[in-house]
Amino acid sequence: MPDAHCRQMSDKSSSSTTGLLVRFRHDQRGVTALLWAGTFTGFLMAAAVAVDYGLAVAESQREQLALDAATLAGSAQISSPEHETKVVATVEAFYTANRSAVGGSTLKSTSYDADKGEIEATAGTALKTKLLKIKDYGQKTIDISTRSKVVRGTGTVEIAMVLDNSGSMGGSSGSVNGTYIEDLKVAAKNLSSAMFTGAEGTDRVKVGLVPFAASVNIGPENRGASWIDKSGQSSIHFQNFSENRSRFSLFDDMNVAWKGCVETRPGGLDTSDEPAVPGVPESLFVPMFAPDEPDDSNASAAGQPSYPNNYISDFGGNCPAGEQVCTRFNRKRNSCTAYAPAPISVAEAQSRTCKYLSATPTEDTGPNSGCTTAPVLPLNSTKQDVLDAISAMGASGNTNIGEGVMWGLRVLSPGEPFAEGREPGQGDNRKFMIVMTDGENFLSSTSNHNRSVYAAHGYASSGRLGTTYTQAGYGEALNAKLTAACGAAKQQGITIFTVAFRLESNPTTQTLLKGCATTQDQFFTAGDGDALLQSFQNIGRQISQLRIAE
Known part of the structure; x- marks a missing residue:
């Protein structure tokens, strides 16, 4: 069975x-x-x-x-x-x-x-x-x-937007915004609004703004700050001047307000976040003062072309009358009908401080020449303040990306000149820098004795950018300083995003920006305004650290 x-x-x-x-x-x-x-x-x-x-x-x-x-x-x-x-x-x-x-x-x-x-x-x-x-x-x-x-992710966030405001950003973009600088404003405002979403009224999110061109404007309200060289302690304070008169006194002589730009610090401190200490002269920030450059008569006598920043007479103010020479002779009368001061050397003409007393500079030039950007906005937790600062940006001047990065670092760091940043290790805090530029480092060269226009490093003739007095030489020196500035920021744990805007034909600057970014994924290219907007959106998404909660 x-x-x-x-x-x-x-x-x-x-x-x-x-x-x-x-x-x-x-x-x-x-x-x-x-x-x-x-x-x-x-x-x-x-x-x-x-x-x-x-x-x-x-x-x-x-x-x-x-x-x-x-x-x-x-x-x-x-x-x-x-x-x-x-x-x-x-x-x-x-x-x-x-x-x-x-x-x-x-x-x-x-x-x-x-x-x-x-x-x-x-x-x-x-x-x-x-x-x-x-x-x-x-x-x-x-x-x-x-x-x-x-x-949103937990913790706090600090962001410094380091944005190119040089003259090329004023070009027509063909977008509904009209110009490249307006495209940038839209992208920066959208990113800022995204960052503040759900965080307004708290200090969880702080955003700072560093507009840069040939220099950076740290704000005229800081004239009396302890980290500003008000009296001439730094070795570079009296460069370009024959007398030891402070730069602020020269502004006061003309009754002209200092706009807020400063020169880079000497001795390697231009790429360092070393704190400014009153007892350490070279650590202080020297206010920019663009000297009145020689009159055409003095330039011509020296065989020099006209100078671009000639805004007052070399013999004005309380300067001594000096020798007079005949400039118009009437042969019939056999007499001189017009006199003018005898020409002086271009070096003397430019370095005189006597000429500034009660002088009135022309509208388009003057002691604030080279200071073309809106002021820095320190880290701020109010969205409208950030949006207003972005709206104030304009396009003018040359390009010094490294100087922008250094002030981005100073905005994020906890010490002066801007002390709004949190100390390292303070809670779950993250620091970010967004660096955007549409062009290469550029300082206009000149064929006169200054070798360049006046900018954050003074004149090129000072040797602070080396002694290769060519356009290419200045660019190489500024590129090296950019790399050093990016390294200084990353050493402090700052995550850097970089955006190369309309730089398809400039592989050198793209390589520099790629090296500046913390990782390859944090380097972006944008060929037009729409791509720029998308790049900023992608950066905002990474910074937000959105997380799946459920």
């Missing part, structure tokens, strides 16, 4: 799985048959559950990844002016792109809080079963439900 029964079981094994289960269930021929049927049915049931629910777990993981990606993408649009239409549309687009091939997948809901910077979505899939769908089990689908919530 057992042998016969075993042969019957062997014969049945060749049948379909469904038929086997049915015959087992209706077999009435004894306890042995019932035991075998129960055991084998349970085994197949467990196998079916394992297979289908294993597939369900894997599908649930894919569903969750797709929903997380969709909510993260949607979160980037929360700060957009069109967030009411863009957030939900972006979530739907990303979810559909990742789940369109899966039947039964549905995005059920999307909600967000623009003030808190949070977004939440739910989705579901009715997964068709493979084995459990047979008629004896009857389960045709397994329902999968997922939920994703994206919130």
